[in-house]
Amino acid sequence: xxxxxxxxxxxxxxxxxxxxxxxxxxxxxxxxxxxxxxxxxxxxxxxxxxxxxxxxxxxxxxxxxxxxxxxxxxxxxxxxxxxxxxxxxxxxxxxxxxxxxxxxxxxxxxxxxxxxxxxxxxxxxxxxxxxxxxxxxxxxxxxxxxx
Amino acid sequence: xxxxxxxxxxxxxxxxxxxxxxxxxxxxxxxxxxxxxxxxxxxxxxxxxxxxxxxxxxxxxxxxxxxxxxxxxxxxxxxxxxxxxxxxxxxxxxxxxxxxxxxxxxxxxxxxxxxxxxxxxxxxxxxxxxxxxxxxxxxxxxxxxxx
Amino acid sequence: xxxxxxxxxxxxxxxxxxxxxxxxxxxxxxxxxxxxxxxxxxxxxxxxxxxxxxxxxxxxxxxxxxxxxxxxxxxxxxxxxxxxxxxxxxxxxxxxxxxxxxxxxxxxxxxxxxxxxxxxxxxxxxxxxxxxxxxxxxxxxxxxxxx
Amino acid sequence: xxxxxxxxxxxxxxxxxxxxxxxxxxxxxxxxxxxxxxxxxxxxxxxxxxxxxxxxxxxxxxxxxxxxxxxxxxxxxxxxxxxxxxxxxxxxxxxxxxxxxxxxxxxxxxxxxxxxxxxxxxxxxxxxxxxxxxxxxxxxxxxxxxx
Numbered sequence: 349x350x351x352x353x354x355x356x357x358x359x360x361x362x363x364x365x366x367x368x369x370x371x372x373x374x375x376x377x378x379x380x381x382x383x384x385x386x387x388x389x390x391x392x393x394x395x396x397x398x399x400x401x402x403x404x405x406x407x408x409x410x411x412x413x414x415x416x417x418x419x420x421x422x423x424x425x426x427x428x429x430x431x432x433x434x435x436x437x438x439x440x441x442x443x444x445x446x447x448x449x450x451x452x453x454x455x456x457x458x459x460x461x462x463x464x465x466x467x468x469x470x471x472x473x474x475x476x477x478x479x480x481x482x483x484x485x486x487x488x489x490x491x492x493x494x495x
Numbered sequence: 496x497x498x499x500x501x502x503x504x505x506x507x508x509x510x511x512x513x514x515x516x517x518x519x520x521x522x523x524x525x526x527x528x529x530x531x532x533x534x535x536x537x538x539x540x541x542x543x544x545x546x547x548x549x550x551x552x553x554x555x556x557x558x559x560x561x562x563x564x565x566x567x568x569x570x571x572x573x574x575x576x577x578x579x580x581x582x583x584x585x586x587x588x589x590x591x592x593x594x595x596x597x598x599x600x601x602x603x604x605x606x607x608x609x610x611x612x613x614x615x616x617x618x619x620x621x622x623x624x625x626x627x628x629x630x631x632x633x634x635x636x637x638x639x640x641x642x
Numbered sequence: 643x644x645x646x647x648x649x650x651x652x653x654x655x656x657x658x659x660x661x662x663x664x665x666x667x668x669x670x671x672x673x674x675x676x677x678x679x680x681x682x683x684x685x686x687x688x689x690x691x692x693x694x695x696x697x698x699x700x701x702x703x704x705x706x707x708x709x710x711x712x713x714x715x716x717x718x719x720x721x722x723x724x725x726x727x728x729x730x731x732x733x734x735x736x737x738x739x740x741x742x743x744x745x746x747x748x749x750x751x752x753x754x755x756x757x758x759x760x761x762x763x764x765x766x767x768x769x770x771x772x773x774x775x776x777x778x779x780x781x782x783x784x785x786x787x788x789x
Numbered sequence: 790x791x792x793x794x795x796x797x798x799x800x801x802x803x804x805x806x807x808x809x810x811x812x813x814x815x816x817x818x819x820x821x822x823x824x825x826x827x828x829x830x831x832x833x834x835x836x837x838x839x840x841x842x843x844x845x846x847x848x849x850x851x852x853x854x855x856x857x858x859x860x861x862x863x864x865x866x867x868x869x870x871x872x873x874x875x876x877x878x879x880x881x882x883x884x885x886x887x888x889x890x891x892x893x894x895x896x897x898x899x900x901x902x903x904x905x906x907x908x909x910x911x912x913x914x915x916x917x918x919x920x921x922x923x924x925x926x927x928x929x930x931x932x933x934x935x936x
Contacts, residue, residue: 359824363658363659370654370655372520372523375522404559406558408556409557506677507687508813512806512807512808512859530713566677662845667813701853703849750812
C-alpha cells in the first residue's frame with residue numbers, strides 16, 4: 349500500500365452558510381491530494397498528461413462524518429492499495445481535522461485514456477514502475493506469473 | 496416515486512482543460528436539482544431551513560459515463576423513491592445531455608438535523624405531507640399500521 | 643446601447659458563512675450574463691470560439707453595494723455601450739435583487755485573440771454585424787468616414 | 790508598507806478549456822493571500838471575526854496580463870500601503886509565475902463592519918496595533934497630531 353498525506357487550509361470561499369465546508373468542494377480537495385500523491389511518487393499528473401495519457405474520473409463516493417470549518421487545516425490521507433492491473437486506478441481518501449477527527453472518507457476511480465484518440469488503455473509502464481517499489485509482493489507475484 | 500427535471504446550461508467556469516465539465520462540479524448541479532425538486536413539491540430547501548431543519552449531506556456517489564461540454568444544456572433528473580421513514584433522505588440523479596445520452600448517475604443522502612442544537616431528527620411532518628400525495632401506496636401502508 | 647437581462651437563482655454552493663454570496667462568485671455570474679447577452683444577439687460565445695476567436699478577460703472591476711442571499715433570484719443587466727473599434731470589448735453589468743435593489747455594478751473587458759496563434763486581433767466582422775443594428779448612430783458615422 | 794508573499798499551486802479545477810486559470814478564480818486566490826497576510830501579522834481573519842468584526846469586500850479590480858496554467862506555483866504578493874484611517878482597508882496584489890512574470894495585478898477593498906448589527910465601524914484597535922510597527926512614519930504622524 350502507498351500512503352501520502354496532503355494538508356489544505358480551508359478558505360472562506362469553501363464554507364457555506366451552515367459554517368461548514370460545502371460538500372461539493374471535497375472532490376476538488378481529493379483531486380489536489382491525488383496530484384500530490386502522484387508527485388510524491390516522482391511524477392505529477394501533469395507529467396502523465398504530457399506523456400499522452402488522460403485520467404478522467406469515472407466514479408466517486410464520499411461518506412461525510414463531521415464538517416470542516418473556516419481556517420482549519422485538514423489532512424487528506426490518500427491510499428493506493430494496489431498497482432492497477434487493467435484500465436483504471438482507485439485512490440482512497442480519509443480527511444482528518446487538526447484534532448485527529450475523521451471528517452469524511454471516500455474514493456475516486458480514474459480511467460486511463462489515450463489523449464490522442466480518447467480510447468481507454470492500460471496503466472502506462474512509467475506509472476507502474478513508480479508504484480512497483482511500494483508493492484513488492486504484488487510485483488513479485490506478477491513477475492513469477494510471467495516466467 | 497417522485498420525479499423532477501431541472502435544466503442547467505454549462506458555463507465556462509465549469510469546464511476543465513480536457514474540455515469536459517470538471518467532475519467536482521456535479522455535486523453542485525445535484526444540489527441545484529434537489530432544491531428545484533423540493534420547490535416543485537411546494538416548498539424550498541430555504542423554507543425547510545426557515546422552519547428550523549438543516550439537511551447536511553452525509554453521503555454521495557456518482558458514476559461518470561460521458562462528459563458534458565461548454566454551453567450544452569444538461570437535464571438533471573431527480574428521483575425520490577420513498578418517503579423517508581427515519582432520519583435521512585436520498586435523492587437519486589441521472590444527468591442527460593441534449594442528445595439524450597446519460598452523462599452520469601448518482602445519489603445524495605441527507606440527514607435531518609435540528610438547526611438549534613445540531614441533533615439528528617426524523618423527517619419533519621410538513622415535508623412528509625408534501626410527499627404523501629406522490630406515494631399513495633406507502634402512505635396507505637403506514638396508515639394501516641397505525642390502526 | 644445594447645441591453646440584456648439574465649436571471650440566476652443563488653444556490654447553496656455560492657453563499658459563504660456570512661450568509662452572503664461570496665464576492666468571488668460574481669465574475670462567474672458576469673460570464674454567464676455575457677454569454678446570454680451574446681446569445682441574444684444571435685450567436686453564442688461558443689460560436690465565437692468555433693470561428694477561431696478567443697476572448698480572454700483582461701480587466702474586471704466590481705463595486706459591491708449589498709449582498710445577495712441563498713435562493714434569491716438575481717437579475718444581471720448587461721450593457722454594451724458601443725461597437726468595439728479595436729482589439730477589445732467591454733461589458734458593463736448591474737445586478738439587482740428581487741426588490742429591485744442594486745447589489746453590485748462592474749465591468750469586464752475582453753480581448754479578441756486568434757485561437758490559432760494567440761495573437762490579438764480586431765473585433766471579427768461577424769460580431770460587428772450582429773451589433774450594428776443596435777448602434778445605428780455609430781454605424782452611420784463609420785460608414786460616412788469610409789466614403 | 791507591509792508586504793507578504795503566499796504561494797498556491799494551480800489545481801485542475803481552476804483551469805478552463807483554454808488551458809488558462811479561469812479569471813473568476815483569482816478573487817479566491819486574493820482572499821487566501823489576504824488571510825495569510827493577516828496571519829503573518831500575528832492574527833488571522835478568523836480571529837478578526839471572532840472579535841466581532843466582519844470585513845465584507847466592497848470593491849475589487851484586476852488587470853490580467855498573462856495566464857497561469859495547471860500545476861504551476863503562483864506567488865501572490867500582497868501589499869498594505871497604509872494603516873486604514875477610517876472604515877475600510879485596501880489590499881494590493883501582484884501575482885507572478887515561476888519565471889517571475891507578472892500574471893495579474895489588482896486590489897480588494899474591504900469594509901469594517903460590526904458583526905452584531907452589520908453597522909460599519911472604524912478599523913479595530915487590535916488590528917491597528919499589529920500594523921503600527923510596520924508603518925513607523927504614519928504612526929509617528931498620528932501620534933504628533935494627538936498631542
